[in-house]
Amino acid sequence: MKLYEKKQKILIVDDSAMNRAMLMDMLENDFEILEACNGVEAIQTIHEYGTRIDLMLLDIVMPEIDGFEVLAMMNKSKMIEDIPVIMISAENQPSSIERAYEMGVTDYINRPFNVSIVRRRVINTLNLHAKHKKLNRIITDLVYEKEQNNTMMVNILSHIVEFRNGESGLHVLHVSSITNLLLQHLIKKTDKYQLSQNEIYMITTASALHDIGKISIPSAILNKPGRLTNEEFDIMKSHTVAGESMLKEIPIYKHEPLVRIARQICRWHHERYDGRGYPDGLKGEEIPVSAQVVSVADVYDALTSERCYKKAFSHEKALQMIVNGECGTFSELLMECLQEIHEDIIEELGIHSSVQIHERKLQSLVGDLEQYNEFDGLTQSLNQIIKEHEKANFYLKTAEELQFDYDSITSIVTISKWGAEFLGITGTVHNILEKDSQIINFDCVNQFRKNLDHLSPEQPDIETDVELTVKGERMRGKMIARTAWSDDKKPKYTGIFGKIVHLEKI
Numbered sequence: 001m002k003l004y005e006k007k008q009k010i011l012i013v014d015d016s017a018m019n020r021a022m023l024m025d026m027l028e029n030d031f032e033i034l035e036a037c038n039g040v041e042a043i044q045t046i047h048e049y050g051t052r053i054d055l056m057l058l059d060i061v062m063p064e065i066d067g068f069e070v071l072a073m074m075n076k077s078k079m080i081e082d083i084p085v086i087m088i089s090a091e092n093q094p095s096s097i098e099r100a101y102e103m104g105v106t107d108y109i110n111r112p113f114n115v116s117i118v119r120r121r122v123i124n125t126l127n128l129h130a131k132h133k134k135l136n137r138i139i140t141d142l143v144y145e146k147e148q149n150n151t152m153m154v155n156i157l158s159h160i161v162e163f164r165n166g167e168s169g170l171h172v173l174h175v176s177s178i179t180n181l182l183l184q185h186l187i188k189k190t191d192k193y194q195l196s197q198n199e200i201y202m203i204t205t206a207s208a209l210h211d212i213g214k215i216s217i218p219s220a221i222l223n224k225p226g227r228l229t230n231e232e233f234d235i236m237k238s239h240t241v242a243g244e245s246m247l248k249e250i251p252i253y254k255h256e257p258l259v260r261i262a263r264q265i266c267r268w269h270h271e272r273y274d275g276r277g278y279p280d281g282l283k284g285e286e287i288p289v290s291a292q293v294v295s296v297a298d299v300y301d302a303l304t305s306e307r308c309y310k311k312a313f314s315h316e317k318a319l320q321m322i323v324n325g326e327c328g329t330f331s332e333l334l335m336e337c338l339q340e341i342h343e344d345i346i347e348e349l350g351i352h353s354s355v356q357i358h359e360r361k362l363q364s365l366v367g368d369l370e371q372y373n374e375f376d377g378l379t380q381s382l383n384q385i386i387k388e389h390e391k392a393n394f395y396l397k398t399a400e401e402l403q404f405d406y407d408s409i410t411s412i413v414t415i416s417k418w419g420a421e422f423l424g425i426t427g428t429v430h431n432i433l434e435k436d437s438q439i440i441n442f443d444c445v446n447q448f449r450k451n452l453d454h455l456s457p458e459q460p461d462i463e464t465d466v467e468l469t470v471k472g473e474r475m476r477g478k479m480i481a482r483t484a485w486s487d488d489k490k491p492k493y494t495g496i497f498g499k500i501v502h503l504e505k506i
Contacts, residue, residue: 007032008054008126013042013070014088016063019111023057023088026115039065043073051082055126058105058166060089060096071103078105078418082397084129086121088113136401142446171301178297178346180204185337192333193289199257201414203290206262207217210269210294213243231466240267264288269295272328286330296334299327300345315346331373405497414480419500424471441467448479452493457485466500 002147011034014020024033040064046053050320051431055183060067064312067087073082079102087100090111097108106125109118172176186193195203214222217239221232228236243266247259254260268282268291288296303318313321321327325337402419415423423439444466451462460483466473481498485491 002327007181008124009034009049011036011042011045011049011053011056013039013056013062013067015058016059019059020089020312022115026119036493038062038413039067039070046074046079046083048504051077051504052365052502052504053083055122055127056085057122058085058087060091060100068099068103071105075104085290088118113274144223156241171305172345174305174349175210175294175297176204176207176303176347178300179207179293181341181344181348182296182334182337183291185341186289186333189337189340190333195289199261202258202261203265203293206258206265206290207294209243209247209299210298211239211243212246213239213241213266215246216242240270240279243267253348261290265291265294269298271295273331274329277328281363292331292334296322296330296338300338302348305325315342364486386495402500402503404481404496404497404499407495408493422470423468439469441469443467452483455483455493457491462496462498466501467506468500470503474506475503476506477501 010031012020012023013036014023015037020035024035027033031054034045034049036045040056042056043065046056058070067089071085073086074083084106085104086107086109087105088109088111089096091097092110106128109121109122136171138416147427162208175242180200183195183203187195210455217236219227221235224232239404244263247263247266248254250259255345265288267279268277268287271277271280271282271287272292272295273284273292275281298441299322300318303313303321304315306312312387319339323332323339400415404419405414407414415425425439442463448462448464451464455462461481462481462483465479465480466477466479470476477500479498479500481496484495484497485494486494
């Protein structure tokens with residue numbers, strides 16, 4: 001039998017066998033009935049079935065644990081948000097009814113009750129809850145669509161600068177990937193910076209905009225094959241201040257954390273730990289850690305990439321030059337991190353080397369932008385990104401499902417706030433699909449990767465069983481998701497977004 005053909009489950013909780021029998025007689029033809037004779041059994045049944053219970057009919061006065069204590073437990077575990085409750089009781093005091101509604105019940109029916117009225121109110125409650133879940137699904141789809149659009153817009157704006165600078169277009173992806181690797185290793189190595197996974201995600205995202213100020217630099221200087229004159233170099237250095245200024249001009253969202261971090265990175269990613277960088281000559285920890293890390297990532301990729309004025313250095317040579325201080329001074333802690341993750345960098349950038357960029361389309365966008373004397377068009381686009389980011393964050397905060405979004409480029413899995421609380425983890429998890437993951441069963445990951453062979457941009461959806469470890473307990477559920485693909489002639493898998501439902505203990 002298919003999932004949508006199964007009868008909805010109703011849990012009847014009442015210490016009176018006669019009351020349970022009456023309710024069962026009126027409902028059992030259309031619904032699957034579960035019974036509990038007191039609050040203890042009710043809580044045990046909720047733990048066993050979870051969100052597979054579609055509705056609960058709950059009495060107040062019961063031995064051991066009464067109905068209000070059951071509601072208190074459901075509020076504490078937030079199950080009241082997933083399982084609608086109709087309270088059926090002979091208690092008709094206004095204070096009891098008011099308390100029940102305050103604790104989250106959807107409806108309250110006094111005994112003695114009319115059978116047809118109870119049946120109608122049960123159906124109405126189930127329909128209302130179904131509409132609520134449908135709305136949540138719509139919001140979830142909107143969130144992931146907006147998040148994908150945000151990432152696309154950031155990458156387009158960043159790649160515009162790269163193409164205008166005569167670079168490959170992979171520099172932005174490389175800097176973001178190395179930034180993430182460094183930050184993830186840094187928080188494992190020390191608690192000096194107290195970075196949350198959400199902050200790491202924002203720094204990684206904002207790193208894509210580190211050179212956005214180069215849109216203000218004349219092409220003749222950007223792409224000059226020889227050594228720059230002192231005057232030309234001064235103009236080139238101004239891209240740091242120009243990038244920060246563009247982000248400052250965003251009117252409403254300039255105080256948002258993502259914009260604040262992006263401004264730091266734009267202005268200070270050429271500062272050096274010994275104070276010999278630019279534009280402000282900051283020294284040591286005066287430089288925000290976001291700018292410090294992006295600076296290392298930027299220098300590494302600049303060394304290992306071919307430019308109009310130089311050949312590419314090998315990974316080993318670039319590492320040696322950075323650690324030896326040939327590209328300026330960095331903190332010893334970051335140098336240790338860089339050396340300790342050097343194999344991860346090789347693997348990560350090896351993945352990205354196969355990424356193809358739509359050069360003609362982006363160059364066309366560059367031409368359109370260059371028609372502006374000022375940066376109004378760019379500022380408007382950046383403004384739109386932040387606005388959509390704010391909307392997406394709001395939807396993520398209000399959605400109450402275990403939602404996820406995996407980006408195969410950054411190896412970051414973003415978990416919705418509710419989902420993170422349910423799993424007992426922070427909002428963004430790195431390398432959740434690796435063998436040493438403490439959350440998802442690796443056999444399920446392998447099976448999913450095999451399933452990718454049967455998916456395509458035309459058939460992107462997947463529904464499969466998964467096993468998770470949730471706060472030390474093994475659980476089984478169903479993953480309903482959609483894969484994301486590049487727009488190349490031969491599309492490549494770039495990530496997956498969706499949710500995990502119907503979780504139950506194994």
